[in-house]
Amino acid sequence: MMNTKCRVVAFTTLVALGATTAAVAEPITVYTPQGEERGIWITEQAAAAGHEIEILSAGGGELFDRILAEKANPQADVVFGLIDAAMASLKTESMFQAYEPAWAQGLPAVYRDDVDNMVYKFWQTPIVLAYNADAMDAAGAPTSWLDLTKPEFSGKYVIGSSAWQTTKSYLVGILVRFADENGDISDEGWTFMQDLYDNAIVVESGDAKTAAFVNGDAVIDLNWFGGVGRQAADVGYTATIVDTEGGTPFISEGIAIIDGTDQLDAAKAFVDWFGSPEFMIAYAEEFGQVPVHPEAVAGSPMEVQANATLVSPQDIDWDDVAPKIDGWMQRIELEIK
Amino acid sequence: MTGLQFQKGLYYIGIALILWVAVSFIVAPIYSVLTQAFVDGSGLNFGAAQELAASGRVSNAIRNTLIVSALSVLTVNIIGIFEVAALEYLDIKGRRFLKFAYAMPLIFGSVVAATGYNFTYGQTGVVTRAIQSIFPALPNDWFSGVFAVVVAHTFLLTSFHYLFLRAAIRRVDYSVIEAARSLGASNLRAFRSVVLPLLLPTIFAASLLVTYESLGSFAIPAVVGGQRFDMIAELILTLNSLRRPDMAAMLSVLLGVAVILCVLLLQRIEKRGSYSGGAKTPVAIQRIRLSNPVTNTLTHGFAYLIAALQLLPVALVVLFSFAPAKSIMSEVIPSSLSLKNYAAVLSGGEAFTPLKNSLFMGGTAVAMALLVSLFVVILANRHRNKLTTALDLTFMLPWTLPVPFIAIGLIVTFATPNLLIGNQTLLGSYWILPIGYAIVVIPLMIRFLRAAFYALDPFQLEAAQALGAPPLYRFMRVTLPAIAPIIVLVAGLNINTILSEYTMSAFLFNVNNKPLSIALFEGARSANPEQAAINLVYMTLIMVFSYVIISIADRYGLGKSSGR
Known part of the structure; x- marks a missing residue:
């Protein structure tokens, strides 16, 4: 008797909940490289704003492959946090559903998608060259990405897996310096790339990278902006970021709705909320991430605004290079590594 | 009679299903690999081969594979x-x-052995740290490259010698050895010129199995090979992740040809018979006592040294699986022992997931494979015609093909909606991996079940038939009980294989079904001691499981199966 009664109560509660917010029925599935504490925090904030989401987090490259593999049978409703080139490739594969978020107004044109209305950018991150200031002084540190092949930096920096978004971005940043007017890389560029790998510690896992810094072999960190500080804190050293000659590649992260989602309205509502200046400011306050929406930048803490101008950007047209990246990475993997 | 008709209907449905399985999961994937490798939109195309030839990394991998295989055959x-x-x-x-x-x-x-060797001799390995405490100059990565892979192969691939060569030497007629010795031959000479020639066919067969295993070696080079060292199997995976399935397919064809050559040679040797030296009623061998004290001591020393090297990684893994995570990367002998690591894995948290995944996928794969194998064997038993022979051969095909070949086939076939499976996409789904496992274990199952059927008492079945028992009833009441122990054992042996299967897993796993072998591999590269502790528990559990299964199998005379 008790059991039945309990069940009836539970059932009515569920119905009541379902009636108040439709989103409770089934959370939308979000793919993003933002995992662990960041992922949990985003999920909590979203829930507080009335968006039930379930995050599936993995490396950027892995998520990219997964979305492509699931093309016929999409599992995700929204993807965010993949970088320019990856989002551009997914768009070419017709993975996205068009939707212009409420916050697209006021967004600088480079971060909008006025042609297809599919991918909108919300964060930007420089991929920087930093060094362990406890083990190297400013005079001895490289001043440009092109310095890395010098003998004095042999075995002092780590190149991670080319499947990582960060690695891919700075490799592209280096290669485009050697591009001709058609966007093809000169022989000199490929020779440089060979030297860059020969002079480096090459690893395939994040742990192996950390280990190289722990045992003191590596002192120069090629990393995304937030990763530099995180690694320095984990290993226990002071990191100094170099404003390199020739500029630093900037990447921005986008959000899009997956084509074929069965929860289009919930997905649209989530996208509107996520990219809004209010949430972007909250995220900047929590994690120090630099937003791209001018209102969000203006509302961010001062040090975040300062970080935004720490290094000068390298001019890269990601839409132009996106179709070439697979071929370049293949050449690096098969002929250089 | 309707019951009989129903059974007949069931039987034809079974045949249709089996044909569908053969076409969808064996023929179609093989066909896909070949078309990927050689055909593009405009017809025959060798572009993938040219690109492979141009790649320095590919030629390095091929060279490494050949060097490792040649050296391994010698040292093993x-x-x-x-x-x-x-x-x-x-x-x-x-x-x-x-x-x-x-x-x-x-x-x-x-992968268990690979991570075990890494734990012992790798960058932060116990032996590496022990040696460094005496010779600080030893580099962290002393155990890597060709050297490390060949050393690991040398000890790990002796299983064929242990299983087959021991059986062969027992068949040698002792009177022949005695005759040689009475003619004045020394112990060594008697061994070299009398015993060894009799063993040559078996040694040759074991060498081919070693070559076969070395050519397709994946887990060992991936874990102990170190940075910038590849062998062919690994590179096929790399090519696939570079979204060049055509190049991956081409390289798997190359590997496939090499492996098939090995298998063909092996079959010729098997046909010629390895028993030529064995007497019909041999006098059991009497083990020879070495009379020269120096030779005797040296031989004992060498025998114990090899025993120590075989035992060391296993002993360290088991010992440290009881050690606190803190001591794993820092101590040479743990200062305290507990069951905490086991509790962490078995309490059902995150660390339990890969174990659960592998057990579940292993169980379902073995169940699917058993159904298919049983049906194929029954069919071949009842009707001997072209269809059943073709079916039999089709299901045996995966045995002659390297695993990366089959994996690439499944990926290419099922990356897009495929009519064969109701326009579904399998890539990225949970089920693609258990299906892959099933394909790989079917050939061995068919071999065992066929042997079990041969051993059945035909009179019992005839008696049942004479008494009017319908086919399904005969199968359920006579055949099945008779072969049930074999089925249970074969299931156990294959779940055991799947628990540490690495190659298929690496190609087909995804975040939903990450198996034990992949967790082990990732754990081996992790600098986190908690992860290392969990790894050691996984390895110990797998070894205990293997030990139990293989001991039981050995008692039933099935021990040879563990060779593959």
């Missing part, structure tokens, strides 16, 4: 023949201990 034979001689030809004290130690590769293989 040296150690393997010595082990067999020490156990069966010479009188060495502590034979039972040696036998135990030399049997280690039977339970310590694939």
Whole structure:
């Protein structure tokens, strides 16, 4: 008797909940490289704003492959946090559903998608060259990405897996310096790339990278902006970021709705909320991430605004290079590594 | 009679299903690999081969694979023949201990052994730290590249010698050895010129199996090979992740041709018969006591040294699985022991997931494979015609093909909606991996079940038939109970194989079904001691499981199966 009664109560509660917010029925599935504490925090904030989401987090490259593999049978409703080139490739594969978020107004044109209305950018991150200031002084540190092949930096920096978004971005940043007017890389560029790998510690896992810094072999960190500080804190050293000659590649992260989602309205509502200046400011306050929406930048803490101008950007047209990246990475993997 | 008709209907549905399985999951994937490799939109195309030839990394991988295979055959034979001689030809004290130690590769293989060697000799390995405390100059990565892979192969691939060569030497007629010795031959000479020639066919067969395993070696080079060292199997995976399935397919065809050559040679040797030297009623071999004290001491020393090297990684893994995570990367002998790591894995948290995944996928794969294999064997038993022979051969095909070949086939076939499976996409789904496992274990199952059927008493079945029992009833009441023990054992042996299966797993796993072998591999590269502790527990559990299954199988005379 008790059991039945309990069940009836539970059932009515569920119905009541379902009636108040439709989103409770089934959370939308979000793919993003933002995992662990960041992922949990985003999920909590979203829930507080009335968006039930379930995050599936993995490396950027892995998520990219997964979305492509699931093309016929999409599992995700929204993807965010993949970088320019990856989002551009997914768009070419017709993975996205068009939707212009409420916050697209006021967004600088480079971060909008006025042609297809599919991918909108919300964060930007420089991929920087930093060094362990406890083990190297400013005079001895490289001043440009092109310095890395010098003998004095042999075995002092780590190149991670080319499947990582960060690695891919700075490799592209280096290669485009050697591009001709058609966007093809000169022989000199490929020779440089060979030297860059020969002079480096090459690893395939994040742990192996950390280990190289722990045992003191590596002192120069090629990393995304937030990763530099995180690694320095984990290993226990002071990191100094170099404003390199020739500029630093900037990447921005986008959000899009997956084509074929069965929860289009919930997905649209989530996208509107996520990219809004209010949430972007909250995220900047929590994690120090630099937003791209001018209102969000203006509302961010001062040090975040300062970080935004720490290094000068390298001019890269990601839409132009996106179709070439697979071929370049293949050449690096098969002929250089 | 409607019951009989129903059974007949069921039987034809079964045949249709089996044909569908064969076409969808064996023929179609093989066809896909070949078309990927050689055909593009405009017809025959060798572009993938040209690109492969141009790649420095590919030629390095091919060279590494050939060097490793050639060296492995040599070193495995040296150690393997010595082990067999020490156990069966010479009188060495502590034979039972040696036998135990030399049997280690039977339970310590694939990714388990690879991570075990890494734990012992790798960058932060116990032995590496122990040596560094005496010789600080030893580089962290001393155990890497060709050297490390060949050393690991040398000890781990002796399982074929342990299983087959020991059986062969026992068949040697002792009177022949005695005759040689009475003619004045020394022990060594008698071994070299009388025993060894009799063993040559078996040695050759074991060498081919070693070549076969070395050519397709994946887990060992991936874990202990170190940075910028590849062998072919790994590179096929890399090519696939670079979204060049055509190049991956081409390289798997190359590997496939090499492996098929090995298999064909092996079959010729098997046909010629390896029993030529065996007497019909051999006089059991008497183990020879070495009379020269120096030779005797040296031989004992060498025998124990090999035993120690075989046991060391296993012992360290088991010992440290009881050690606190803190001591794993810092101590040479743990200062305290507890069951905490086991509790962490078995309490059902995150660390339990890969174990659960592998057990579940292993169980379902084996169940699917058993159904298919049973039906194929029954069919071949009842009707001997072209169709059943073709079916039989089709299901045996995966045995002659390297695993990366089959994996690439499944990926290419099921990356897009495929009509064969109701326009579904399998890539990225949970089920693609258990299906892959099933394909790989079916050939061995068919072999065992066929043997079990041959051993059935035909009179019982005839009696049942004479008494009017319908086919399904005969199968359920007579055949099945008779072969049930074999089925249980074969299931156990194959779940055991799947628990540490690495190659298929690496190609087909995804975040929903990450299996034990992949967790082990990732754990081996992790600098986190908690992860290392969990890894050691996984490895110990797999070894215990293997030990139990193989001991039971051995008692039933099925021990040979563990060779593959």
